[in-house]
Amino acid sequence: MELKKAIFERRSIRQFTDADITPEELEMLVHAGIWAPTAGNIQPWLFFCVTGPEQIHNIQVLSPGMLGNPTALVCVCSDLNRAFEKAGEGGKTLALFDCAMASQNIMLRAHDLGIGSCVVRSFNQAAVRTILKAPSHVQPELIIMLGRPARVPNPPKRNEDVLFWEEYTEEGEGK
Amino acid sequence: MSEHTLQAGLFDLIGYMLTSARGLVDEPRLYGPFRLVDGVSRLCTLLEQEASPHRDFFAGLREKIDEGKFSVMTDEKAFIALLDDAVLEYTKKRVED
DSSP, rough: OOHHHHHOOOOBEEOOSSSSHHHHHHHHHHHHHHOOOOOGOOOEEEEEEEOHHHHHHHHTOOOTTOOOOEEEEEEEEEEHHHHHHHHOOOHHHHHHHHHHHHHHHHHHHHHHHTOEEEOOOOOOOHHHHTTTTTTTEEEEEEEEEEEOOEOOOOOOOOOOOOOOSSSOOOGGOOO | HHHHHHHHHHHHHHHHHHHHHHHTTSSTHHHHHHHHHHHHHHHHHHTTSSSTTHHHHHHHHHHHHHHHHHHHHHHHHHHHHHHHHHHHHHHHHHHHH
16 A cells, blocks of 8 residues: 555544454554664564453453454553663653554554554553553553454544744744 | 343443543543543443333433544534533433433
8 A cells, every 4th residue: 555545544443343353464563563763773662462352351441542342452562671771761751752653653554454443542551551461661552453444434624734834933823 | 131241331331430530630621521421321331231111212322422422532512512412311301201
């Protein structure tokens, strides 16, 4: 799929069919994630693929923003030990940026493969960490819901008046 | 719905409410009403499977909420209108009964 098409046609999908996402597809998605830009090549991310219905349900119960019926999840986590070791106190923020960029790669690749996705931040990080049996230095940052799209929503309106040339001007703000 | 299934559903709902309460401390203002009305939808899902004279009402209210709730992200006025409508529908049901 052409990159431009993937960028502009990807939507947040929340309604999925029952069809499974294969382990091979999930590996392809994670592979796209690990090729995202990363500050100082720290690669502070960890990816938990979840496909078991009971495990998905347990995570969903503790994730108010996870609306819909995904058949797979990728929990994108930062490794806070690695981030701190490589970048000190600022490493946590850099890890968050890196996880976000990896997530976008995953969602674009998913769209490329005909897989619907929706990224979620409204979940309880400590609760999800507990469900994943992850140690305290593993911080769940984003959860990507995945599945075969059953319904694709219309694109929401975008604010196009956010571009400035060379410098900030009052006239250019919020037109 | 068996007592066991209802209990399991309510147990899930507690998880949703608790994590919503904590999450809303740091989340956008409109997420509060969204979580509450989504919680009503989840409760209706459980109640409409019970032997109750109100089953059709629960099903209708859930359908209305689920159809309109995502407007919270695209059309604030439409979302508020949905809440107004749901309140009115619930009130009429109370008066009728």
